[in-house]
Amino acid sequence: MSLEKTEIDTLVIGAGQAGIAMSEHLGKLGIPHLVLERKRIAERWRSERWDSLVANGPAWHDRFPGMEFDGFSPDAFVPKEDIADYMVAYAKMVKAPIQTGVEVKRVVRNAGESGFTVETSEGVIQAQRIVAATGPFQCPTIPAIAPKDAGLTQLHSAHYRNPAQLPEGAVLVVGAGSSGVQIADELQRAGKQVYLSVGAHDRPPRAYRGRDFVWWLGVLGEWDAAATKPGKEHVTIAVSGAHGGHTVDFRALGHQGITLVGLTKSFADGVATFDADLADNIAKGDENYLSLLDAADAYIARNGLDLPEEPEARKRLPDPDCVTHPILSLNLAEAGITTIIWATGFTVDYSWLQVNALDAQGKPAHQRGVSTERGVYFLGLPWLSRRGSTFIWGVWHDAKYIADHIATQRKYAAYQAAVPETATV
Template sequence: MTTEKIKTDTLIVGAGQAGVAMSEHLSKLGVPHLVLERNRIAERWRTGRWDSLVANGPAWHDRFPGLDFDDLSPDEFAPKERVADYFEAYAKKFNAPIRTGVDVLKVERNVGRPGFTIETSEGVIEANRVVAATGPFQRPVIPPIAPIAPIAPQDQPFLQIHSADYRNPQQLPEGAVLVVGAGSSGVQIADELQRAGKQVYLSVGAHDRPPRAYRNRDFCWWLGVLGEWDQAAMKPGREHVTIAVSGAHGGRTVDFRGLAHRGMTLVGLTQAFNGGVATFQPNLAENLARGDENYLALLNAADAYIERNGLDLPQEPEARITFPDPECVTHPILELDLAKAGVTSIIWATGFATDYSWLKVDAFDDKGKPQHQRGVSSEPGVYFLGLPWQSRRGSSFIWGVWHDAKYVADHIAIQRSYLDYHDAAQREAEVVSLAPKKTVSA
């Protein structure tokens, strides 16, 4: 990019799955636009995840409608590098106007004229509209309860990182590991560490635990036919409930009791650290029971759907068989002296926060969250894409963001049509005003 000022109709910030989807829909509608990405296309899939990560949904599901994973069977789970390559290939399909290595520093609304001025690491851009397609995984969050003071002797290595910085078991020092958070990331990392021979303590909070597959259909299919993906609003009180699902090792149902019977120690929600002692809430059994309820509810709904529609799908009674409660559930650990337990690492699988500090517009509530309706911001000309529950439960999934992008692109096209009318009407008025006046003879 040159240092001269560039003008475009719509600027898209971010070239992950959201930015690529947005560019495709705007291209189809003939809307001039530019996509800026500070790194590479889909960079977070390449370097913002651990080495062994695979997609949590099968290849037939976690994709855009216009391109298959032609080197994978439909029920395989794509490795993270393959997912990143997929988005690069998809962008090339329609020659997406993406410029990589450009960091957006500030976006401000123009005063006394339409549009926005965008400061970037490569110069200034002016645009009529801005789409923030940076997604929900921007700033790793480690809760304030995390210990700050050293909790191990100076001669003993101790590592404390967010799951965004975890890559593989070899990265960690010798010793046991405490993984805080048992959503998809936390449970997969804990499982990998245990398979590598680590003693693992896993802090389990409230969660949903769907079956990986049931009666020969993946849970992604079941949530689709049961209408769960299209839920328009999160149920009250479910804001902090994670989903424990994994595509690792060919895709298996997450079973916390099974992990415990293999030697992992489960504890409740992490409550505090006092010196080198971690304390946990006495809610492990309750959290597991609610996860079981979610699991069984989906099995029951699937059985009813099969009977109602007369589908020929095999029975699977073994799906309802559960391990007995292990000792760590019947006699939960409420305090853990990290040094005595040999814990030398803490991995915080505690999610992410958005960071829109570069977007200097009135589009946020008093907590800094975007104010929008299906991605259309309260600030005219500003749009969001890739947010959880942007329009439905499936919004943060690959296929879901594609459909949300279509809605936002259609909104932009409609706004452009109104402005096109305004410009045409102005030109016509100017022509009339410049036309010679006819005189009327007496």
């Protein structure tokens, strides 16, 4: 469908959870808008995640306020395809004006007049405001240390689908956040010999004293934290909703048969080297785990809650041999490793947004999503306004703030247009 000569007040780019939430709030305020999506609604949930992925939070929590998941209990962990279907249904419910199959190629500010010119694969649009709702998972990142050995299969977690996709042989999974842990576990259960490189991480309990950890972070005010704690800026969270939801326990993974190693340092001549930090990384993850248990116990005592005690939660397995005798170097061929999976995160790409809204590193310059470039907004990014900003419910609240800001700016613009120019003598 051609968009040539289309004019719109607010253009939202991206129809994932951020774009849909933005459309709902703009619609409630009566603000004319259009949402463009280069593929399908919630595409990344469908084609850029592994087959068995489920939500890392329970259905009662990881959803929009206005709709529950149909066919799932509140405590279920919803599979990725059902999450994508939920997004489609929600967009229909809020009557989001979404055009799919349209790629935004370039946005520039108009010279001498308000608004922006937006070049798309289907024509040119004029928009007064731009909301970049493309999220944080745009460009899979594989670090420069990746070996150049043509005999190795290497792929990012965004391109991993299932164990049958991989060649015969052992697998090294680099990165022990939620994605790396779940993929390593799946591969080991499928009969693969798996090595898992574990860096710094937070490791919350899946549940404690009858409440999921997302509830604990809520009542303890952690989701509303406005900034990361010093030293935690790049720390991943090891949590899983797989197999009905369970606490990630690296010692259990080691006893299960996964070989744990420290942070991956380098590759040279077919040999991988690892930092001697495995035990320390696991110990710091334990500290994070125990600190949440302590905070939960204190909250229960302070508020007189009748929740069952759970002494078993503080017990820990003995260290597996791979922790007490860590591997610091590994000959990949001798270990039979034929595949490396990089669960090493993503970077953003706003090369299409050619306005003064990015810092020297190409990252958004904003305050709670309101850009340094007037009329440009960002939505769906980590810590946009709080710790919960990247969650479905969190992005919904961020979208409301941005929609209210847009509504206020429209009122100022309407006043300016209504007041005649002062006559001069």
